[in-house]
Amino acid sequence: MKSGQVTIKDLARELNISAATVSRALKDHPDISKSTKKAVISLAEKLNYQPNSVAQSLRHSKTNTIGIIVPEIIHYFFSSVISGIEDVAYTEGYNVMICQSNEKIEREIANTKALLSNRVDGFLVSISKSTQNFDHLQNILNRNVPLVFFDRICTNINTHSVSVEDYEGAYKATSHLIEIGCKKIAHLSGPQNLLISYNRQKGYHDALIQNNLPIQDDWILVADSLEQGFKSAKKLVNLPKAERPDAIFAVNDITAVGAMKALKECGLKIPEDIAIIGFSDDQKLAPLLEPPLSSVAQPGFEIGQEAIKLFLKEISKPERDGVFEKKVLKTELIIRESTRKNKD
Amino acid sequence: MKSGQVTIKDLARELNISAATVSRALKDHPDISKSTKKAVISLAEKLNYQPNSVAQSLRHSKTNTIGIIVPEIIHYFFSSVISGIEDVAYTEGYNVMICQSNEKIEREIANTKALLSNRVDGFLVSISKSTQNFDHLQNILNRNVPLVFFDRICTNINTHSVSVEDYEGAYKATSHLIEIGCKKIAHLSGPQNLLISYNRQKGYHDALIQNNLPIQDDWILVADSLEQGFKSAKKLVNLPKAERPDAIFAVNDITAVGAMKALKECGLKIPEDIAIIGFSDDQKLAPLLEPPLSSVAQPGFEIGQEAIKLFLKEISKPERDGVFEKKVLKTELIIRESTRKNKD
């Protein structure tokens, strides 16, 4: 009773049999006699025996635990992904250890170390905005531990990943703005070192080009928070009348919200004066705004499910074969009032 | 190289010393000579040695891991709490295992089992809506494992808890409605088996009584989702004119949002026709609504911090003494447009 928890030894002593037999009986090993099994199981139940997973992990060099690193749990998107992971983990008998990088590489490195020490069976990671060096991530692979990136994937490292069609989504969003008659389209973009930001901007860019619409540097502002969205929109509004955009495509919903706030404050009507569309479709937010915000939906829950499934597939291989799957999920254009002009 | 990871044995073999000495050198034990330490540490770094926490956990009967069970991660409130927990856990060298009950007791029971098997050092739990039997929770304490409830605490079990002043918060919210001139105040309430719902309703009830305002059964409807809030508000609006409430106090923000939607659809003005206030103050939502929603703020992040601190305090005791701390944090009334009448 050292740890207060019943062990196999306790059961063995009580029944006057060996620990080995108890162990076998508990896992219904065919060798063990029915009567022994019955005795063991009934005692185990009586004493509320709970196998020590720590010992099992050590024995098997397998913890049945997955390490997750996300920038911040509080975001709707990331908590959806985590839910998706947890969903599959639960049915497959895995536990999850969750760490937040808080967008800081130092913390991401520390998280990686902690999870490695804990011998998680695999990593599911979405990198921080400040992750520009990748040694800690490469280190995971060097140790032969499976790694799957999701959403914010790291192209410098060759491994599995789950992402969405950021380029296509942005292209669709921008094309949609063009279709409803907008001609001067601004973009509030994310940090360019993140592939997702880069791709979204590229989709925006290409949609304009292909529709022979002007690309103007002062219509492209880096902003990915409510506050920055607000400030940037103010800047756009304050451009000389002829140059003022008639639409904004924001890299994510919260930035769009900031922009909307600024537009309203300036007495501009959405979408009549300026149409606006976000990205990621925070379903707990976008439909509830006024006007409801159009966005590009990414299936967060499904991304999580796919990420853990790639991990499960990897560990079911007889051995690491260096073949990596890059799963790319579709996005969906969600049209709401913020891009629905009256004439439609 | 069984597991692909470097072990103490590997270091020992390489240096021709014993594993014991390596172990001591790595933890800077005073007995070990400087030169040995240097050799060990430099080799450890060279080979990128990462101690195996699983083995350490087994050895010490301590995993430095905390188990968290929440109803659902996706809620702003719960992810704030988790962030608060993670924040302290990180600085204190703890890892967190997070499970969701999805509001189902069966899953909560399974989560408890899994975390017990993993020998987490303690539990931080917010119970599900359907948790009416508490054996699985009592079982945690019976095993001498510390348990701290937060937010949705379970009064049948005597242990630490962190909650907020639900009664006072509800009382304040209702009083506020009365102060701005509302006289017929409805309440959208949560499931009554949850203490928080019960307390909020009681605060509402008592505020009305003390202000000599009528309590009417058909003004109190159980609703705690957007959809139910919507439906219930419709019911309230459809009451005979004289009985139609002039204010709604909702058990949480999302229910208030549903109600707002219904009111708007019926052409009613907020707050002029019907004022409305929520609870919990989802800061990613309430301020962005139109009109911005008043609410009662609960400090989610702080709740998480306090919960893990109670756990840390408990395990720092020389032994379990059965003395439990019930921490109750303040709420704050956040007044926004949804309860700000023009005359104010």
Next chain:
DNA sequence: CTGAAAGCGCTTACAG
């Protein structure tokens, strides 16, 4: 059908 023995990786009281 059952048990003794060895080992997963680490730590530490004990001995020298």
Next chain:
DNA sequence: CTGAAAGCGCTTACAG
């Protein structure tokens, strides 16, 4: 200053 030994709780190849 260093090492051999035992043990944390479990599992399994080997032997009988």
